[in-house]
Amino acid sequence: MALPVSLRNSVTPPELELIASEQLVEIVPLIAMERTAFISGAYGPLRPPTKAKIPIWMAMNLKFKKKCHIVPPDWLNVEFLQERLIQETSRPEFSQLPFRFAEVAKLLLDVAQDDIQNPDKIRSLLKDIREARQAKSREGLQKIDHSELSLPNLCSMEINEIRPFFVRAMGVLTHITRDAATEARGFDGL
Amino acid sequence: MDDDYYSIESILAENQKIQCTFKVDIPDMGHLDGGNERDIKAQSKIQLPLWIAYILIYSDYADFTIPSPFSARVKNALNAEAKSVRLSSLVGAGGLWYGFGKIVMRLLDDAPANEMSEILTKTFRDRLVEVIDQAQHFAALGPAGGGGQSGDQALMFREGLDGTERELFALAQESAKRTKQWYESSEKGRR
Numbered sequence: 520m521a522l523p524v525s526l527r528n529s530v531t532p533p534e535l536e537l538i539a540s541e542q543l544v545e546i547v548p549l550i551a552m553e554r555t556a557f558i559s560g561a562y563g564p565l566r567p568p569t570k571a572k573i574p575i576w577m578a579m580n581l582k583f584k585k586k587c588h589i590v591p592p593d594w595l596n597v598e599f600l601q602e603r604l605i606q607e608t609s610r611p612e613f614s615q616l617p618f619r620f621a622e623v624a625k626l627l628l629d630v631a632q633d634d635i636q637n638p639d640k641i642r643s644l645l646k647d648i649r650e651a652r653q654a655k656s657r658e659g660l661q662k663i664d665h666s667e668l669s670l671p672n673l674c675s676m677e678i679n680e681i682r683p684f685f686v687r688a689m690g691v692l693t694h695i696t697r698d699a700a701t702e703a704r705g706f707d708g709l
Numbered sequence: 710m711d712d713d714y715y716s717i718e719s720i721l722a723e724n725q726k727i728q729c730t731f732k733v734d735i736p737d738m739g740h741l742d743g744g745n746e747r748d749i750k751a752q753s754k755i756q757l758p759l760w761i762a763y764i765l766i767y768s769d770y771a772d773f774t775i776p777s778p779f780s781a782r783v784k785n786a787l788n789a790e791a792k793s794v795r796l797s798s799l800v801g802a803g804g805l806w807y808g809f810g811k812i813v814m815r816l817l818d819d820a821p822a823n824e825m826s827e828i829l830t831k832t833f834r835d836r837l838v839e840v841i842d843q844a845q846h847f848a849a850l851g852p853a854g855g856g857g858q859s860g861d862q863a864l865m866f867r868e869g870l871d872g873t874e875r876e877l878f879a880l881a882q883e884s885a886k887r888t889k890q891w892y893e894s895s896e897k898g899r900r
Contacts, residue, residue: 532891697826
């Protein structure tokens with residue numbers, strides 16, 4: 520295999536970020552632009568001050584040039600995240616969050632800090648949520664077995680972080696668990 | 710751990726020796742024992758690597774005794790506290806305790822094999838969380854830190870990891886490090 524070892528096990532976080540930046544976000548454009556065709560689709564037209572939906576990568580680009588304001592998605596605010604944090608700490612299961620919330624939140628907080636209310640508070644809430652969820656996936660690790668693992672509402676970044684060793688650990692368990700399947704292979708299987 | 714023919718780990722795991730008791734006389738094979746005898750006599754006990762022991766055991770030329778890494782003493786210690794057993798010192802440096810156990814398990818009959826599987830699985834589960842916890846701890850330390858304050862018990866545990874667990878440790882550390890790096894990187898610096 521030509522890929523370096525570190526890339527064989529799973530996707531890297533920057534790659535996930537790239538995937539997440541295809542998602543649409545609402546912006547308030549400050550410039551006018553005709554409907555324009557890109558490889559991933561046609562976006563626009565931009566008519567200030569009408570809101571428009573464009574992919575995050577494009578919004579980031581415009582934002583860097585100070586040509587738009589980004590409207591944060593409805594889950595990226597203090598009240599919503601506060602409520603999720605309470606759910607996260609009071610209940611055993613993972614709370615429901617957008618699948619790529621970690622990536623989107625980071626991109627928007629990095630680029631459009633001035634469009635988001637109370638960004639520091641949001642950052643610390645996201646960090647708390649992340650830690651609470653990490654503790655839960657650690658509990659999931661204790662329950663791991665060779666055939667299946669169900670951790671509903673886990674998000675892409677979290678799945679990606681635990682994937683390499685969960686997969687390996689389950690592989691090891693498959694080998695050392697004795698059941699009908701391994702027995703049938705018997706000596707030939709060696 | 711794999712069953713792959715080309716898996717180096719599997720070959721290494723098969724290199725562990727187990728004690729075999731021959732049931733029949735085998736002429737002209739005395740050199741296997743390294744002794745001066747010409748023949749292997751019935752009832753003689755010889756330490757043989759697993760890869761040759763299989764075929765002797767399956768062909769009913771020999772019996773084997775449960776090797777010392779899986780003796781009753783080790784089992785008791787594992788039952789008491791799996792995390793304080795040094796698996797690596799049971800099978801030698803870089804040894805594959807689980808791989809060895811898996812092969813021995815396949816040589817056993819139903820009841821003892823189930824027991825063996827239970828021991829392997831329980832030990833693996835009991836130790837896994839600690840392996841991952843420590844891996845994540847070391848990923849968080851970064852290149853400068855490491856060791857020092859982490860305590861003797863943690864150090865002992867790390868030294869006692871078997872080859873399979875070491876691999877898991879490296880995987881968990883690598884992925885935790887990568888994720889942490891991403892969380893700490895900033896978009897602003899890129900342009």
